[in-house]
Structure formats: C-alpha cells, structure tokens
Amino acid sequence: MTAKPKFAMYWAASCGGCEIAVLNIHEKILDVDANFDVVFWPVAVDAKYKDVEAMEDGSILLTLFNGGIRNDENEHLAKLLRRKSQILVAFGSCACEGCIPGLANLSPVGDIVHTAFNTLTTDNPHEIYPRASFDVPEGELHIPRLANVLRPLDLVVDVDYYMPGCPPESHQIAAVVDLVVKVVKGEAELPPKGAVIGVGDSTVCDECPRARNVKSITEFKRIQDVAPVDPNLCLLEQGIPCNGPATRSGCNSRCPNAGTQCIGCYGPAEGVLDYGARLIAAFASVIDAKEPEEIERILDGIPDPVGQVYRFNLAGSLLKASAEAWKAK
Amino acid sequence: MTQRISIDPVTRLEGHGKIEIFLDEKGNVANSYFQIPELRGFERFVVGRPIEEMPLLTNRICGVCPEAHHMAASKAADAVYKVDPPRAAKMLRELLYMAFYCTDHTTHFYALGGPDFVMGPDAPVAERNILGVIHKVGLEIGGKVIQMRKYGHTVVEMLGGRKVHPCSSIPGGMTKGITEEQRKEIEEMGRWAVDFAQFSLKLFNDIVLGNKAYVDLILGDVYTHRTYSMGLVDANNKVNFYDGNVRVTDPNGREFVKYEPKDYMNHIAEHVEPWTYLKFPYLKNVGWKGFEDGMDSGVYMATPLSRLNAADGMATPLAQEEHDRFYKTLGGKPVHQRLATHWARLIELLYAAERWVELVTDPEITSPNVHTKPTDIPTEGIGIVEAPRGTLTHHYWTDERGVVTKANLIVGTTNNYAPIQMSTNKAARSLIKDGVVNEGLLNMVEMAFRAYDPCFGCATHSLPGQMPLEITIRDADGNPFEVLKQFC
Amino acid sequence: MNDKTFEPTIIGFTCNWCSYRAADTAGTARVKYAPNVRLIRLMCSGRLDPTFVFKAFAGGADGVMVTGCHPGDCHYVEQNYKALRRFILMKRVLVQMGIDPARLKLQWASAAEGVQLAAEINKFVEEVRALGPLHWNLDYQEAVSTPAMEEVTA
Ligand code: SF4
Ligand code: SF4
Ligand code: SF4
Ligand code: FES
Numbered sequence: 001m002t003a004k005p006k007f008a009m010y011w012a013a014s015c016g017g018c019e020i021a022v023l024n025i026h027e028k029i030l031d032v033d034a035n036f037d038v039v040f041w042p043v044a045v046d047a048k049y050k051d052v053e054a055m056e057d058g059s060i061l062l063t064l065f066n067g068g069i070r071n072d073e074n075e076h077l078a079k080l081l082r083r084k085s086q087i088l089v090a091f092g093s094c095a096c097e098g099c100i101p102g103l104a105n106l107s108p109v110g111d112i113v114h115t116a117f118n119t120l121t122t123d124n125p126h127e128i129y130p131r132a133s134f135d136v137p138e139g140e141l142h143i144p145r146l147a148n149v150l151r152p153l154d155l156v157v158d159v160d161y162y163m164p165g166c167p168p169e170s171h172q173i174a175a176v177v178d179l180v181v182k183v184v185k186g187e188a189e190l191p192p193k194g195a196v197i198g199v200g201d202s203t204v205c206d207e208c209p210r211a212r213n214v215k216s217i218t219e220f221k222r223i224q225d226v227a228p229v230d231p232n233l234c235l236l237e238q239g240i241p242c243n244g245p246a247t248r249s250g251c252n253s254r255c256p257n258a259g260t261q262c263i264g265c266y267g268p269a270e271g272v273l274d275y276g277a278r279l280i281a282a283f284a285s286v287i288d289a290k291e292p293e294e295i296e297r298i299l300d301g302i303p304d305p306v307g308q309v310y311r312f313n314l315a316g317s318l319l320k321a322s323a324e325a326w327k328a329k
Numbered sequence: 330m331t332q333r334i335s336i337d338p339v340t341r342l343e344g345h346g347k348i349e350i351f352l353d354e355k356g357n358v359a360n361s362y363f364q365i366p367e368l369r370g371f372e373r374f375v376v377g378r379p380i381e382e383m384p385l386l387t388n389r390i391c392g393v394c395p396e397a398h399h400m401a402a403s404k405a406a407d408a409v410y411k412v413d414p415p416r417a418a419k420m421l422r423e424l425l426y427m428a429f430y431c432t433d434h435t436t437h438f439y440a441l442g443g444p445d446f447v448m449g450p451d452a453p454v455a456e457r458n459i460l461g462v463i464h465k466v467g468l469e470i471g472g473k474v475i476q477m478r479k480y481g482h483t484v485v486e487m488l489g490g491r492k493v494h495p496c497s498s499i500p501g502g503m504t505k506g507i508t509e510e511q512r513k514e515i516e517e518m519g520r521w522a523v524d525f526a527q528f529s530l531k532l533f534n535d536i537v538l539g540n541k542a543y544v545d546l547i548l549g550d551v552y553t554h555r556t557y558s559m560g561l562v563d564a565n566n567k568v569n570f571y572d573g574n575v576r577v578t579d580p581n582g583r584e585f586v587k588y589e590p591k592d593y594m595n596h597i598a599e600h601v602e603p604w605t606y607l608k609f610p611y612l613k614n615v616g617w618k619g620f621e622d623g624m625d626s627g628v629y630m631a632t633p634l635s636r637l638n639a640a641d642g643m644a645t646p647l648a649q650e651e652h653d654r655f656y657k658t659l660g661g662k663p664v665h666q667r668l669a670t671h672w673a674r675l676i677e678l679l680y681a682a683e684r685w686v687e688l689v690t691d692p693e694i695t696s697p698n699v700h701t702k703p704t705d706i707p708t709e710g711i712g713i714v715e716a717p718r719g720t721l722t723h724h725y726w727t728d729e730r731g732v733v734t735k736a737n738l739i740v741g742t743t744n745n746y747a748p749i750q751m752s753t754n755k756a757a758r759s760l761i762k763d764g765v766v767n768e769g770l771l772n773m774v775e776m777a778f779r780a781y782d783p784c785f786g787c788a789t790h791s792l793p794g795q796m797p798l799e800i801t802i803r804d805a806d807g808n809p810f811e812v813l814k815q816f817c
Numbered sequence: 818m819n820d821k822t823f824e825p826t827i828i829g830f831t832c833n834w835c836s837y838r839a840a841d842t843a844g845t846a847r848v849k850y851a852p853n854v855r856l857i858r859l860m861c862s863g864r865l866d867p868t869f870v871f872k873a874f875a876g877g878a879d880g881v882m883v884t885g886c887h888p889g890d891c892h893y894v895e896q897n898y899k900a901l902r903r904f905i906l907m908k909r910v911l912v913q914m915g916i917d918p919a920r921l922k923l924q925w926a927s928a929a930e931g932v933q934l935a936a937e938i939n940k941f942v943e944e945v946r947a948l949g950p951l952h953w954n955l956d957y958q959e960a961v962s963t964p965a966m967e968e969v970t971a
Pocket of ligand 3: 166204247248251252253254255256261262263264265266267491
C-alpha cells in the first residue's frame with residue numbers, strides 16, 4: 001500500500017461550526033477520505049494528542065486549523081501542529097482574525113472570568129475561580145491558563161494559507177478540497193504562500209443583487225425598526241449598517257439575500273489591511289451631513305462602533321485589543 | 330501510590346473535554362474528573378453590543394447548535410422589547426428549529442452515540458464510527474443518513490439564510506417569509522423525514538433491542554443515575570422544543586416544579602469547582618449536595634431522556650405511540666438508565682419530523698406578515714428553548730437604547746455537566762478494577778458521557794480512526810506505570 | 818513615564834493645498850513648531866484612510882494630527898467633510914479601544930494660517946505629552962501572556 005498523504009484538522013478556541021461546515025461538504029468528504037490518511041481530527045477520529053506528538057516533524061501534509069488562540073493549550077497545539085505539518089491553513093474566521101470570540105479583547109481577562117463566575121445564577125459566595133493547577137485529594141489537576149487576549153493563528157505561528165468565513169461556505173471548502181486533491185495528484189499547483197483561498201476577490205457588495213442608487217443617508221437604523229426591508233434595495237441605503245462594502249466576497253451575499261445585513265464574517269476584502277478602518281471610511285462616505293453635530297447625531301444610530309466595524313476582526317486588526325485588555329496586568 | 334489515566338481530548342464530543350482517572354494502590358478508581366478546559370467569555374463581551382446582535386453573536390458559542398442560540402436569543406430579544414412576533418414568524422422559527430433537530434439527532438445517533446451501540450463497545454476503534462455502522466447495516470442506510478442531514482440543512486438555509494449560523498431571526502420576528510413553492514418543497518422533505526425517523530426506530534429495535542446483551546447493558550446499573558429530570562412542555566404537558574414552560578420531575582417521576590421561563594432564576598443555580606472552566610447547574614430549591622443521585626441532591630439532567638421523563642407524552646401521534654412503547658419496555662416512568670437516552674433521542678426525532686409536517690402544512694405558514702415592529706422601550710428579557718442537549722436559557726438586560734448591559738446564559742450541555750461527571754465517574758469505577766484497564770473499558774467511560782452530549786456534529790461521514798491509541802498510566806511520581814496501545 | 822523628558826511622537830497628515838502650505842509658511846516665517854511632528858503629505862484630507870491613523874498608533878505614535886482646508890475651501894469640493902465624518906467615527910472607535918480621543922486631532926488651516934497652525938501643533942504636542950506615552954504594539958507581544966488566575970481575579 002502506498003502511503004496516502006496525511007491530513008489533520010484541529011479546533012482551538014472554536015465553536016465547532018467550522019467542523020460542521022467541513023462535514024457539510026457531504027459526498028466530497030469521501031474524497032478527503034479516499035485521498036488522505038486522516039491522522040488527527042478530535043471531532044471525528046479517536047486519536048489523542050500524544051499520537052500527534054509522536055509523529056515526525058513535517059509528516060502531516062495538510063492541517064486545517066480552526067479556532068483562535070485563547071489559552072496556553074491552544075498555543076501549544078498550534079506550535080505542535082505547525083511543526084508536524086507541511087501546509088498549515090488558518091481555517092475560518094476565528095483562526096484568521098479572531099472572529100466573535102475576539103470581541104473578548106475589549107475586556108481584561110480578569111473581567112471575563114469575574115463575569116462568568118458571578119452571574120445572576122452563579123452561587124459563588126467564596127469567589128472560587130478555576131485554577132490552572134489544583135490539588136484534589138487524589139492528586140493535581142491541570143487546566144489550561146487563559147491568555148489575556150485572544151490571538152489569531154498567525155500571531156502565534158507561521159501560517160501558509162488563510163480560509164476565512166464563519167464558517168467558510170461549504171461550496172468553497174469543496175473547491176479547496178478539489179484543488180488540494182489535484183495538487184496531491186500533481187495536476188495542479190499550490191497558490192503562493194500567504195494566499196487567501198476559497199474566496200472571491202472583490203466585496204460582498206459586488207456579489208449582492210440589491211440595487212444601489214443614491215449613496216447618502218441621514219439616519220442609521222436598526223433592523224428591527226425597518227423590517228421587513230425593501231427586498232430589492234441596498235440595505236445601507238435603507239439606513240441599515242451593512243458591512244458588505246468592506247467584506248470579502250465568496251458567500252454569494254447570503255445575509256443580504258436573506259433580508260438582513262452582512263455582518264462581515266468573510267473578513268477584509270482583498271487588499272484591505274484593516275477591516276474596521278475600511279468600514280469607517282465606507283460609512284463616513286455615505287453619511288449625508290457636514291455639520292459636526294449632525295454627523296454625531298447620525299452616528300448615534302450605530303450604538304456600538306467597535307462591535308459594528310470589528311465584529312469579526314478585532315483580534316486581527318491593527319490595534320488587536322483594547323488598552324484595558326492587554327495593559328491590565 | 331496513585332496512578333492516573335488521562336483521556337485527552339475526549340473524541341467525538343462537542344468542544345473540548347478531558348477525563349482524569351485516578352487509581353488507588355489496589356488499582357481501583359479513587360476518583361475521576363471530567364474537565365472542561367475552555368472559557369471564551371461570551372457573558373462578558375456581549376455587554377455593550379446591541380440586543381439584535383445577540384442572535385448572531387451567541388450563535389458562535391456553538392456551531393453544532395447555533396440554531397438553538399439563534400432562537401433563544403431572539404426570544405429573549407422579543408421579551409426585551411415586549412414584542413410578540415406574528416404567528417407565522419413563530420411558526421417559521423419553530424419549523425427551522427425542527428429541521429435542525431432532525432439533522433442533529435440523526436447525526437448524533439448514527440455518527441456519535443450509535444457506533445458504540447451498533448458496533449458494540451468492544452469493537453476495534455477503527456470500526457467504531459459511522460463507516461463501521463454502514464458496513465454492518467448496509468450501504469443504503471448511509472445514503473439515508475446523508476439525505477436526512479442534507480434535508481435538514483436545506484431547510485435551515487432556506488429559512489435561516491445560512492446553513493451554519495443562521496441570520497434571519499430578529500427581535501419581533503423574521504426577516505423574510507417563504508413562498509408556496511418553498512413550502513411544498515419543505516413539506517416533501519418533512520414527510521420523508523417522518524419515514525426516516527420511523528425507519529431509524531425500527532433499526533434500533535432490530536439491532537439493539539433484539540440483542541439481549543445490549544438490553545442488559547442499557548438496563549444495567551453502570552449507567553443508571555436517579556436524578557431529577559428537566560424539559561420544556563406545552564400547555565398539555567407534552568414535550569415541546571421551541572416554547573412552553575420548564576417542568577422538572579423528581580427521581581420518582583412526580584412533578585417537582587413547573588416554571589415560566591421568566592422565573593428561571595428562582596429555580597436554577599450554578600455551582601463552581603476550581604478544577605474546570607464550566608459551572609454545574611442544579612436545582613436551587615433542592616440545593617447543591619455534591620455529585621450525588623437522589624431526591625436530596627439538586628442535580629438534574631436535561632436530555633432527550635429527561636424531556637420524556639418530565640413530560641406526560643408527545644404532542645404528535647406516531648411519537649406518542651413510540652413514547653408509550655418505550656416506557657412499557659423499560660418498566661414505566663421515569664427511566665434513569667442513561668443509555669436509554671439514545672432510544673429517547675429517536676422518539677424525539679420522530680416528534681420533530683411530525684411537527685415539521687404539521688407546521689409546514691399550516692395555511693398561515695406562507696403569510697408575508699412575519700415581523701412586528703417593537704415599540705416599547707427595551708429593558709430586560711429572558712428566552713428559553715429546549716436545545717438537543719438541554720434547556721437553553723438566555724437572559725439580557727439592556728439600556729433604553731437596547732444595548733446589552735448584562736447577560737446570563739445557561740447553555741444546553743452545561744445542564745448536564747454534573748450528571749456527566751457522575752456517570753463517567755461511576756462507569757470508571759465499575760469498569761476499571763484491580764488495575765485491569767483496557768481500551769474497550771475506556772471507551773465505555775467515554776460512552777457514559779456520549780449518552781448525554783456527544784454532540785459533536787461530526788456528521789454522517791466521520792472518518793475511520795487509523796491511529797494507534799495510546800494511554801499512559803502514571804504512578805504518583807509521574808513515571809509511566811503501564812502503557813496501553815491499540816493498533817487498528 | 819509622565820515626566821517632562823517624554824517627547825511624544827506625533828504623525829501629522831496634511832492636505833497638499835492649504836494646510837501643508839500653512840506648515841510651509843510657518844517654516845519660512847521661522848515660526849517654530851515642535852519637532853515631534855512628522856508630516857505626511859496627502860493630496861487632500863479626504864484621502865486620509867483611517868488605516869493610516871490606526872497604523873500610526875499601532876506603530877508607536879502617541880498622537881495623530883490631521884489637517885485640511887477650511888470647510889468650503891477643499892480643492893476637491895467636499896472631501897474635507899468626508900474627512901470630518903471619518904474623524905468623528907474614528908474617535909468613537911478609539912474611545913472604545915481605550916485610546917484617549919484627545920490623541921487624535923483634526924485642524925483646518927488655510928495657506929495663510931502658518932502661525933496659527935504652528936500654535937495648534939505646539940498645543941497638541943503639549944496635550945499629548947500630558948497624556949503620556951501610548952506604546953501600543955510595542956508592549957503588545959509582551960502583554961500576550963497567560964497570567965495566573967490568582968492574579969487576574971485578585
Ligand atoms: S470561524 Fe465561526 S464557525 Fe468557525 S469556529 Fe469560529 S465561530 Fe465557529
Ligand atoms: S451594502 Fe449590503 S445590501 Fe448594500 S450592496 Fe453592499 S452587501 Fe448589498
Ligand atoms: S453576507 Fe457577510 S456575514 Fe453573511 S455570510 Fe456573507 S460575508 Fe458572512
Ligand atoms: S484639498 Fe485640502 S482638504 Fe481637500
């Protein structure tokens with residue numbers, strides 16, 4: 001039997017949706033099975049960390065890594081899989097840019113822990129918090145230590161390719177699987193290192209069928225105050241802060257098609273260094289006002305500017321985390 | 330000398346998990362700990378975000394059941410504005426949710442919990458997965474499982490805009506309705522789902538109930554815990570997934586309490602242990618007595634099994650019949666044998682499919698009136714749905730602009746954390762004796778929690794394990810005491 | 818670090834038409850403005866990409882100043898209003914990121930207002946000096962640690 005190339009998939013601080021998206025490529029997954037030896041994939045295969053540690057460096061051809069780096073275990077696995085893999089793909093928004101869990105970078109980690117263990121229903125009069133190592137009568141138990149900020153994969157290890165999306169759309173994953181299978185068979189070449197794969201090269205707006213006419217708005221509105229939206233008109237023109245103008249194409253403008261704004265899960269469009277900055281520019285362009293007071297009033301319609309412009313991208317943005325979060329201790 | 334066994338990560342499980350088993354000098358289990366090594370902090374960072382973002386942000390808590398978070402958060406957001414969505418909107422949400430349930434329960438049964446059963450816990454690792462199942466019961470079944478999952482996802486995408494992390498439910502209702510054409514298509518898929526659910530129950534009947542060893546395993550003491558049972562019920566005390574009141578029955582099957590979602594904080598509290606990032610919910614009015622069974626311990630379960638225990642029956646006819654057969658076979662209500670959860674799950678699958686058809690054949694389902702504009706000043710709201718892995722509670726407080734100022738989330742799986750810890754502990758105790766540890770036994774420990782939540786939606790195509798499994802048992806000084814390997 | 822020896826690093830983005838000339842005028846008129854400011858010339862304040870501002874902060878700037886032609890005087894008609902809108906939205910983002918919005922300043926200046934511009938620059942330098950160093954990403958890598966729970970929950 002000639003050895004098939006080895007494949008691994010791992011989730012760090014992840015919701016698991018990326019794994020579901022991979023499994024949703026349905027029959028295509030059999031191509032993965034036919035062309036690869038799946039050596040590590042905790043969700044699907046009974047193999048443990050120790051097995052990976054025992055592998056030779058570089059012996060895994062392709063690793064899809066999803067989830068951000070939230071704790072020292074995530075970091076350890078990222079470094080381990082980097083060493084063991086020839087091609088490491090940051091898979092999904094979490095690994096590419098931090099995603100929704102990256103919004104935690106607005107708060108000091110102590111706050112996060114405090115909040116979680118002092119909610120309305122938590123019975124915690126003695127202020128007990130999880131400990132990285134704790135002595136139980138039978139011995140010492142260990143859990144990972146939380147980092148004070150969440151990092152995307154490439155702030156921890158070298159990344160070969162990026163595949164954004166929360167999660168990446170299955171048709172895009174299928175296309176990438178096809179490509180990799182071709183590469184393995186020598187029928188295609190890999191894209192240049194650092195490439196963003198499984199995406200389009202323009203913006204969600206370019207894929208969006210909604211009509212754009214006037215580009216000036218005098219009020220930002222919330223979806224619940226507008227619904228049902230005009231089915232044919234650009235949502236931004238209807239006053240809804242749609243992130244389409246800054247977001248990379250590839251999903252076929254799913255959310256605007258469903259009658260709601262693009263929230264930006266495919267991350268920055270080609271050539272955009274900082275997603276939020278691009279979106280600030282885009283929103284500022286459509287506001288129809290010249291007086292500071294009037295501009296302020298219109299912007300009050302966006303109650304959470306950072307959440308709006310960095311919803312998926314905070315951890316991967318130029319600023320990465322709020323001062324409070326990383327200067328806390 | 331204490332020895333220690335680690336199972337890390339627990340495979341075929343939603344998210345991360347780690348089991349530490351300590352042996353005493355005689356090689357018997359001294360204690361075990363099921364640890365959750367992760368905290369992402371949603372309750373903190375949803376603060377400051379607008380309420381309408383909750384159905385989108387909290388999706389990302391779990392990609393296996395984002396639909397449940399989408400719904401619970403939307404219902405909480407409705408409550409924040411005191412807005413009642415039009416009937417069609419609620420039906421669309423529930424329809425989406427039923428399609429999700431069918432997919433999720435199918436995945437669970439065939440890919441996660443099922444392999445242990447159909448193949449047997451002693452089967453080699455490489456066969457204990459969906460491919461093994463297909464191999465054993467025929468290729469045709471694999472096709473059906475794939476089809477069911479596809480149908481479920483198709484409906485979620487049609488109604489929710491996306492397959493994973495839907496986006497169409499907003500405060501006051503939905504962003505869009507469905508056309509008659511779509512309705513027809515969804516109805517057809519729903520009818521197929523009912524057939525599929527019946528087929529799955531028959532399969533369970535033939536393979537599992539027809540095999541005395543499996544029945545003994547189900548009914549054996551190893552996997553039994555006499556705890557309270559929780560589930561959402563409708564006005565007739567029948568199982569409901571989308572709406573209703575939370576009902577809790579005691580270990581003897583009598584109603585302990587039935588509460589409205591808005592009163593949850595009077596009934597649920599969460600206990601903290603310093604060796605894990607997850608909290609342990611319990612019944613506040615019984616109290617936390619540690620990881621204990623029985624009337625005096627506030628531990629409860631919230632699973633397919635508990636939902637059947639907590640309700641008087643099923644709201645659809647075919648599922649009701651199966652419900653009756655279930656309790657007749659297992660000796661009456663309540664059932665505490667946790668492995669029976671797999672069977673209960675299939676009964677729920679049938680209910681979800683029947684409900685799917687009911688909803689999609691309602692004349693109002695194609696109504697274009699799917700949203701009510703909120704007019705009240707937003708304040709505070711609670712939304713509860715029954716997630717496949719337990720009662721899911723979202724609670725938000727907002728300022729007058731509808732920006733979240735505080736949040737409390739009690740997430741599906743969390744409900745079962747204490748019982749999972751108890752079940753894995755008990756399984757380890759009964760299955761590891763006098764230093765005899767083998768890989769099949771360890772898998773049975775994993776089986777103990779898979780009955781609750783093995784949710785990882787790893788789908789019909791989970792791949793065969795081809796790696797040797799290696800478990801190192803260490804003595805108190807950290808020296809390897811024994812290394813077990815299994816090659817496949 | 819808040820002592821008098823702290824010399825803030827300030828990046829100034831100036832429009833090519835009015836305000837750069839104002840700075841020029843200041844220079845030729847030997848009106849002194851603090852050397853802390855590094856001027857980067859743009860064709861128009863409307864060309865100011867918020868990316869430049871975040872990059873400046875992330876790269877070690879303690880303050881960022883944007884100058885443009887007075888309202889009504891922009892050579893590209895209304896682009897300076899766009900700059901104003903970007904500026905206001907950026908400030909809101911900076912506040913949430915924990916960066917004092919006073920570290921970002923927008924100043925209109927005509928070609929003739931060299932003296933006034935120099936005075937504003939000097940004032941801004943003093944304001945930023947008073948705020949102390951920002952040291953954004955310089956400390957970030959170091960800050961990415963996994964502190965003990967005992968520490969963070971203390
Ligand atoms: S990118 Fe989205 S789907 Fe993937 S793990 Fe992160 S939150 Fe989940
Ligand atoms: S702003 Fe949104 S709705 Fe408008 S065209 Fe772009 S993606 Fe479509
Ligand atoms: S429209 Fe935007 S948020 Fe929706 S799937 Fe596409 S990129 Fe993601
Ligand atoms: S040309 Fe000076 S601001 Fe536009």
